[in-house]
Amino acid sequence: MLEDLKLEKMDGKMALIVADAVDYKGFPADRSKTGGWVPAALILGIEIVERLSTMGIAVNLVTYMIGVMHLPSSTSANIVTDFMGTSFLLCLLGGFLADSFLGRYKTIGIFAAIQTLGTATLAISTKLPQLRPPPCHVKVGSSTCKQANGFQMGILYIALYLIALGTGGLKSSISGFGTDQFDEKDEKEKPQMAFFFNRFFFFISCGTLAAVTVLVYIQDEVSRSWAYGICSFAMIITILVFLSGTKRYRYKNSSGSPIVHIFQVIVAAVNKRKMDLPSNVGYLYEDTPEASRIEHTDQFSFLEKAAIVAEGDFEKKLSGSAPNPWKLCSLTRVEEVKMMVRLLPVWATTIIFWTTYAQLITFSVEQASTMERNVGSFQIPAGSLTVFFVAAILLTLAVNDRIIMPLWKKWNGKEGFTNLERIAIGLVLSIFGMAAASICEWKRLSVAKSVSGNPSTLPISVFFLIPQFFLVGSGEAFIYTGQLDFFITKSPKGMKTMSTGLFLTTLSLGFFVSSFLVSIVKKITGTRNGQGWLADNINKGRLDLFYALLTILSFINFVAFMICAMCDKPKKSKPSLQMVATNEERC
Known part of the structure; x- marks a missing residue:
């Protein structure tokens, strides 16, 4: 009887454990104490302020460049598009760092602080008269405008690209860390994850609406430095709110960067480019469990050379021999890279x-x-x-x-x-x-x-x-x-x-x-x-x-x-x- 009670108690504890997640101490995550909507909501606060800052700056930056910094129209447009382009391109850097080194939690905290520093620098650059050119000298029928000098533009660029760096790091991790708070294998939490995606898009829209209405109005009618200062203050508050949930978050261990996996397949295939593929794919290396394998396709067969077993592909370790991933890749890993390659035409x-x-x-x-x-x-x-x-x-x-x-x-x-x-x-x-x-x-x-x-x-x-x-x-x-x-x-x-x-x-x-x-x-x-x-x-x-x-x-x-x-x-x-x-x- 006592043994049955102990078994039931053990089963109950196991049911509360989230299989692929840990808590802030590194122990298996307890479903009753971690994750769910409260931690997810704390993460969404960062996204609102990120949208408020990035879009509030971008949509009104061209008028500042033309009206205050006295730059030509085309130059001003290119500064804005380069700023936005860099923000999204740096998502790859943020994702790589999160997957390979930092994890999503640290990535969000670090890059939120970087964006705060950027908006604070921008607030200072728009406030101090030494960091912008003098107003245009208006004469009858004409006006003379002095363009911003290299030092003034340099400070402005530092501010903008600190913001771009912060945005790239945040966008790469916020949605992923938010979904980490829900267990897709749990029948109760799986619908909540879908609801999170809806709320995530809703909060993006709310942040953008606030940016193009309230923040732009403050920039034009009150002061740009006040508007950017508000962004900095709001991000500091949301960082503190985000950190307050440290003990409630679920953390998932990374399996490594997909970018590294892709390069491993390419390097292995190139090194074996002179080798002939076997007539039957069954002779190619495969160590992936049956349930996780990807069906073989004939496209991009050159990449399959990465799965040809050759002398020196295995390394001896204490637990036995294991393949060197830069010399030998599983056929499933090759098929994963093929799937990514097939995305490129639509991507382009x-x-x-x-x-x-x-x-x-x-x-x-x-x-x-x-x-x-x-x-x-x-x-x-x-x-x-x-x-x-x-x-x-x-x-x-x-x-x-x-x-x-x-x-x-x-x-x-x-x-x-x-x-x-x-x-x-x-x-x-x-x-x-x-x-x-x-x-x-x-x-x-x-x-x-x-x-x-x-x-x-x-x-x-x-x-x-x-x-x-x-x-x-x-x-x-x-x-x-x-x-x-x-x-x-x-x-x-x-x-x-x-x-x-x-x-x-x-x-x-x-x-x-x-x-x-x-x-x-x-x-x-x-x-x-x-x-x-x-x-x-x-x-x-x-x-x-x-x-x-x-x-x-x-x-x-x-x-x-x-x-x-x-x-x-x-x-x-x-x-x-x-x-x-x-x-x-x-x-």
Whole structure:
């Protein structure tokens, strides 16, 4: 009887243990004392403030560069896109450090502190008059403006790229550490994880809305230094809140960086490039448990040479011999790399969308600053026009979920659009968005030419810009969810973090492509006196033609995407060539 009670008690304790997680002391995590919604909510606070800081700075930075630092329009746009591109590119660095060395908890804490330092430096640089050029000297009929010098721009760059570094580290770990607080194998916690993803996107939207409304208003009407100081103070508070949950968090041990695993396969395959593949894949090395193996495919067979067993591939250890991962990789590891390679065509053909997105936080904001923005006695800040972009995202998601999907299911019996279909819809909407932007800019320029002098505000309503914000915003609602779904579901289980990072690099490269295009167009169409398509004075340029160029490039990219989407089917090997045994079984 006593033994039965002891067994029941032991079973009860085991049921409370989360199999693949530990607590802050390194002991197996107790389900009743760690994880769940309270720790997850503490983590989400960091995400809100990260969005508030990054987007609040980005959407209104171009007006600061032009109006305060007195930089040309194209240069200002490139500074913003380079800043945003670097922020997303550094997600790969943050993910690598979290997977290989620091873990997600330490990565969040360290990079949140780095972003706080960046926003504090930016607040100081916008406050001290020594760190910005003097105001323009206005004369009758003209004005003389002195551009910011190298030292002033250097301090500004240090602030911006500290923020970019902090953003990259945070974005790579926050969502992952949040999901670590739920056990997907537990029937009660699994639905909570899905709910967490919904709340995660909701909090991103809340942070962005606060950034493009409240924070932009404070920048324009109160002080930029106050606005950036608020970001620093808010991040300090959320860091303290985040640290307060240390004892409640669940921590998961990393299995190593997927980037390292990919390079191991490539290095092993290259070193064995002169060796011939066996006629039967069963002779290739495999040590993965049967349940975790990936079905063999014929594509990219060169990589399979990494699984050829050769002399010197095994190293002797105290526990026995083990393969050197830089010389011999399992066939499943090779197939994982193949799966990542198959993501690349779709990855490449979604970059251009984020190039069009970059225009909405650069040139479109500059357009808005020249247009009539008054609603009664209230003047809408130029950077706050992006609120229509965020509203379009939320509205599109709601309409898609409540109206389009039920009708779609009723019409053809499918639950909803596939991930590739959603990406295609997003690309199409971005094409129409750039076409609308070109038409709107043509109208704005015609008004500018009809007005005598050089007025700061043209007699045309800023609400003419809404179509381009709405169309590209609706496009993001489709393409963001489609990309995220595609990169997660099409990637191997052990490389989900890597595939998410790969998805975020499309945003990064989209911003860098925007900077590249601006530089090329400026060089080809520009003149010595600052004219051309992207003139120093936006009213003297032909931004409508630049938008038209993006429309054409987006259409060509859409055709390329459709070709890649139709070819997105792995070629499975013939049944006769399927694996028959592992090397260990044959031995």
